[in-house]
Amino acid sequence: MRKIIIDDNIRGFANKYLKEMENECPNVIKDLENLRDNVIKYNPGIDKKIIENYINEIISDYPNLLITEPKDWNFKKYNKILGVNSDILITEVKYNTKRKVSAGKPIEYRSAKLYDRIMFCLRYEKARTILGEIHQEMGLKACIYCNTQPARSANRNVFYEMDHLKPQSKYPFLGTCFYNLQPSDGSCNKRKSDNPCDFQLYINDSKEELSPFRFLPRITGIEPNTKCIEIKFVGKNGNTTTESKQYNTTFHLEDLYAAYKDVVDDIYWQNYKMCGSMVAAYKATFGHDVTRAELTKHLLHCPYDESKIHEDVLRKLKVDTMKQLDDAGLLLKD
Template sequence: MIKIKTNKKVVSDYADLILNSKGNYKSVDSKLNSWLLANLTHEDRATIIYIKSKLKSIISSNPKGLESIIKDFETKGFQSTIYDVGQEKLTSLGKEIEKIFNYKGFRKSAKAVWLANQLKIKSCAYCNSQYTLTVKHDRKTKLLFHLDHFFPKSIYPYLSLSYHNLIPCCASCNMSKSDKPYSIKDNIHPYLDSLDKIAKYEATNKSLALFLIDINKNENKIELQLNVRTKYLGNLKTENKLKNYKNEFKVETQYQQFKDVVGETYLKGLYYNSYRKKELSDFFKNSKNITLTQEMIHRFIIGNYTEDKDLLKRPLAKMMKDISEDFKLI
């Protein structure tokens, strides 16, 4: 799970898109007003009044703020009016709120495309193994990825359009992730935490030794693990978050499919010493008059991004960065 970068202006602009009516678009605020006018004596009217009073915070609050809203919503008794715990489904009022926020309509709208363009994410924030692209075809722009809800919209429909509750991810991760309530205490949140800081992918030394015995036959013997970084060993809170992440998204199982990438990177580590890196740099400088930055040299050799800031630009970037560091390529 790679940390997603954002800024206050983008969040503010997004809130304006959702909260203000424009053209044929009827904002969430307007729809809440319409519901209140049409339901003057509804027994759970207070639930909608609360959501309307907190609407801007609901749309723009950071993850911890959203969790506070959830707790306040539950404390005031509103959650029971929209979600039936026994039946594990939304009540009739919950379905009304789901309709008002209209995530399905948002998902198909230009607003979702705008959000995707602002985030500039090209790989799944959860697994970093598949692309999350926005493409234009026949004058229509489509999102070729899912937007997962950290706090499930099936339980908290009023958070279905919250900026920090929309996680760009691949279909596999969205289907793998359960609809059980998540908490910031127990789960890695991609707007707060960085898997790259918490853990690293490592190929076991034994499996690499077996690979070298016969690189043409033993590639499948490579073992790749996702381990907590040394600085967090013994940190039970962090170790628990990592454990929950691995159980939820099955990333270690997924990454067994990329043993060939690990093998190729390992061989590059054996070949590209400092002399050969300089030889590469000199070739472009002397024959092409091109000066390669160290970052570009690393990308050229590894075939992926290696800077922390770029890990969501291409699938497998984190894993390849981790093993390249271990193999002394970078």
């Protein structure tokens, strides 16, 4: 729900991923060469020139493909190789024999879609386990699309899915690219694959809006008897935009967040309770004047900081609810 500008810090994580992939997957190029040769050998009717050129291009670009930034993704080059035959990537191809060929017996082949075999050679499953722990270091611990489900990894076990921003079936050359793999829960991953979504986690343009969306709780009643009756998903300025409407339609966010109205209620209630006497009590506890940052962190159980919403679930809703209180002049009001 919030984009990340690619800076030297992010590039540091990308380079760590690159080094680990090179150390743990030393045979990627050899495997791609074998795939190229076998597909050409065992599929006499296939366009051999496309197979040769496409896989050779991946070999030529590897391992830089692992950390190629979005601004440098060269779709034109790969699409030109495919020409009018882009369906070749989803074509079932023979890539090996199941057993040694015996005289008088028909050959049995192993087969799969071409892009699947490219992904296998690129070692996607290994990339996923490596990247999972790097995501934890980066603070990417919640689904970037809905922010309601955890994205956790430990001991090389990844307990979430990784969405390919650019689908592997169309762009297998980006199948293990650091910047193309986005932490997602299973439901959001499936919904995105079936519906349009332009949300891109990593961006190069520092002028681009990082947080284009906002949750807008609808509150009824007067303190202390306020009640959240609806949570709208809108654009940054509080109005429904073409982008927020598309995003909401794809991920069903307003329906999903109807189950989290109690989170809003709790923040409103806790904020109401945080009166002058409570502030004095905190001051006595901490032994110094309590800052607004300390009070809001205590109220939210997390920093009141939009940039940290990926660190845990429901952070976006909590921060946006606080902003609503802040904008109304009600936040930490005596």
